Amino acid sequence: MVPPQQDHDLVYNLRLSSVGPGCVTGSDVVHDLSGLDLTMKLHYLKAVYFFSSHAVEGLTIMNMKEAMFYLLNDYYITCGRIKRSESSGRPYIKCNDCGIRFVEGVCDETVDEWLETDDDSKRNLLVYHRAIGPELSFSPLVYLQVTQFKCGGISLGLSWAHILGDAFSVSNFINNWGQHMAMVNVNSSPALAPRSLTNTAKPEAPSEPLSAKQVNHVGDLWVLANNCKMETFSFNLTTQHLSNLQAKIGSVSAFDSICALLWRAIAKVREGFEPQIVTVCRKDPCHDDNNVLGNNQIIRTIKASFLVGESDLNKLATLIANDQGQVCDERNRIEAAVEKDNGSTDYIVYGSNLTFVNLENAGLYELELNGEKPKLAYYSIQGVGDEGAVLILPLPHGSAAENEGEPRYLVNLTLPEGQVFKLKAELKRAPLL
Amino acid sequence: MPHFSNSVKLKYVKLGYQYLVNHILTLTLIPVMAGVLIEVLRLGPAEIVNLWNSLHFDLVQILCSCFFIIFVATVYFMSKPRSIYLVDYACYKPPVTCRVPFATFMEHSRLNLSNNPKSVEFQMRILERSGLGEETCLPPAIHYIPPTPTMEAARGEAEIVIFSAMDSLFKKTGLKPKDIDILIVNCSLFSPTPSLSAMVINKYKLRSNIKSFNLSGMGCSAGLISIDLARDLLQVHPNSNAVVVSTEIITPNYYQGKERAMLLPNCLFRMGGAAILLSNRRSERRRAKYRLVHVVRTHKGADDKAYRCVFEEEDKEGNVGISLSKDLMAIAGEALKSNITTIGPLVLPASEQLLFLLTLIGRKIFNPKWKPYIPDFKQAFEHFCIHAGGRAVIDELQKNLQLSAEHVEASRMTLHRFGNTSSSSLWYEMSYIEAKGRMKKGDRVWQIAFGSGFKCNSAVWKCNRTIKTPKDGPWADCIHRYPVHIPEVVKL
Secondary structure, X not given: OOOOOOOOOOEEEEEEEEEOOOOOOXXXXXXXXXXXXXXXOOOEEEEEEEEOOOOOOOOOHHHHHHHHHHHHHHOHHHHOEEEEOOOOOOEEEEOOOOOEEEEEEEEOOOHHHHHHOOOHHHHHHHOOOOOOXXXXXXXXXXXXXXXXXXXXXXXXXEEEEOOOOOHHHHHHHHHHHHHXXXXXXXXXXXXXXXXXXXXXXXXXXXXXXXXXXXXXXOOOOOOOOOOOOEEEEEEEEEHHHHHHXXXXXXXXXXXXXXXHHHHHHHHHXXXXXXXXXXXXXXXXXXXXXXXXXXXXXXXXXXXOOOOOOOOOHHHHHHHHHHOOOOOOEOHHHHHHHHHHOOOOOEEEOEXXXXXXEEOOOOOOOOOOEOOEOOOEEEEEEEOOOOOOEEEEEEOOOOOOOOOOOOEEEEEEEEEEHHHHHHHHHHHHHOOOO | OHHHXXXXXXXXXXXXXXXXXHOHHHHHHHHHHHHHHHHHHHHOHHHHHHHHHHOOOOHHHXXXXXXXXXXXHHHHHHHOOOOXXXXXXXXXXXXXXXXXXXXXXXXXXXXXXXXXXXXXXHHHHHHHHOOOOOOOEOOHHHHEEXXXXXXXXXXXXXXXXXXXXXXXXXXXXXXXXXXXXEEEEEEOOOOOOOXXXXXXXXXXXXXXXXXXXXXXXXXXXXXXXXHHHHHHHHHHOOOOEEEEEEEEOOHHHOOOOOOHHHHHHHHHEOOEEEEEEEEOOHHHHOOOOEEEEEEEEEEOOOOXXXXXXXXXXXXXXXXXXXEEOOOXXXXXXXXXXXXXXXXXXXXXXXXHHHHHHHHHHHHHHOXXXXXXXXXXXXXXXXXXXXXXXXXHHHHHHHHHHOOOOOOOHHHHHHHXXXXXXXXXXXXXXXXXXXXXXXOOOOOEEEEEEEEOOOEEXXXXXXXOOOOOOOOOOOOOOOHHHOOOOOOOOOOO
């Protein structure tokens, strides 16, 4: 059958505008970027939320923009632009109310049709993304794309510069927006908790951080240059898969066992160049406030002193699980390293080692429109280093008797192109795909 | 020290002179009455009775005299023009979703004019020195990159602005739509068919015998032209209400090209509108806020330079925009002088007029080199509303009329908070003065507006009752922050 003539792209009619704070932030308000923020400057978070037509009944683009105006009164930092300090060249954010970029688009598929054939490259059409630079002071830090589907459903595509905050901050941001949508007439909202700057206590020995790696200076165009082409793919883990895994690995959390499984599989694929050190990022339980914006996630490194590819899954999982709360929290070390030369060196975190990010308690499904949760919430990282990164996201599951085939987790991997095929084969043997 | 005491002496001399000339009638009447009283006392009561009896009154003479007096009184009252009252007015306050901070304006400008960095640079210079603040508003269609000025969007803006202002006016005055006898809408650059006045009549289901007018193309001074028209109509139609709607619709007129002379309006013009209720009904006498005293219109269109100084035309690429010529300020000054020459004798106290006359005679006869005497308009008015066309206009007028910073505060702050809202800016300025609690009974207000053509129009109002600080209105949420200091150049 000849497909109908497409005289436009899959997502078309893109209209750009800006949305800023409703109230004046004031003149000469600046937000300083900590060392930890600066290490994240080459990373961007992309989040996509899908909503059915029922969830957006009666809601217009104007409603969404209006709710955003009120939300941004508190999140005025996201509306600023990067400037460099005149004396040291260190970047900071000038809170000049310039705004986030709001993109409206149309798609001729229905939400269900899209989700059937969803993949990473297709999903990029739903998130309008531009890197920061080359003109720093005219580059928005946040882009929000609202795409309207044929069935009346929508997708929200958020592109977020990681210097502003981690994935938990992004989730809080979008959840707060959902609350504003529910009560557009309310002018006052809970004030943003002051950002807690990470304590720059000097570590015991001035050691280099293991989780952050220096890269070549990128100047004013904040794009990471990989040595090889990176590919992103994702797959679901069902209840069945989890119970199989649980049978093999003892009493560790689901996240730890998934990490162990993937670490071993990737080590097998990279025969000879096994990742001995991995970085694990998860939510800091001390920063449980829903209104904090910043890079507050715990960043730990885990070192394996044995060959990972041939190791026992149990041993690996225990290694990952037992490292909690120990001195391997790298944040102070990273901060100190960056402050040593006042932020003039460029770093990356995701992909400097194989990185695992746990988004289980990020509150991804707390966003509600018209009382309805999203059909799917999908996060990925743009700008991952050569070692790769894995995001583990929860999926909404029915509270009724869980059936075996129901997907519980979504695993999103970004790896060098050459390794993806081999990894898929490896995981099939597990059997996981 | 001698300088100070000299200036103090001069001040008292001036005050004495003003008091003498302005109250000359009273001052001459008092000695005359005193003289008569003394004469009467001197004559004694018997003499007065004799004087009275010697006058022969006969019936015809008495009747004729009575008729004569009644006739003169009737002619006087019939030919007196009706008093026109401004019952109340409402200004449109744009929602926060229309707000355009400097940074956003500049970023959009760079994206829209990406091939013309010099034009972007120019816009930035203008914006830095414009006197606008960070809360001015543009309509939704202009927020897109590039702007999407469709006719539907323009109508949408017109509906939002005009209907909001009118709803607000109805609420404030308790006016019923069917009680509107005259409707005048002025909007210079957007003139659809059916007209905006027809749009209002349709929305509010006004009467079929309403007298409606739609003024377009008359520039920023069209607001006062509408007031003048309403006044003339209210002279002819007794017991009537007139609603005047002044606005400017930005959506279809946003210049999309790169010529610098035409980019200037983009930086200054912002969303705004006002609805005013005028009446000649005697029942409104008590609650009306102001009474219209004079309207003076001056048109310099006969001069070619004045005619072309604000000109709508196509640029080389076919984009339509309004081109402002470099002699704009000089022409505005000339137009103002013309207007002042007409309005001066109507409003200035006798002392100022005498001085002006003497200096004029002196220059003509004795020495042409004498400096022309600029009458002190501060003696004729308590408040000044100068159309917030731009910082340069306000500076120029402040200099020419020798006004203090407080006199032009309403204009400067309106420019800062709302931008140049064209014909409605005068009403935002009045609203500012009221919000500051400065409007007292008997205060006289002078509204001056300039517009393309080139026109200079003035209106003089007298405050009818002391106005309490309003709880609603466009300044309600921000008046406590004003006045702000507006720097010469804002660092972007």
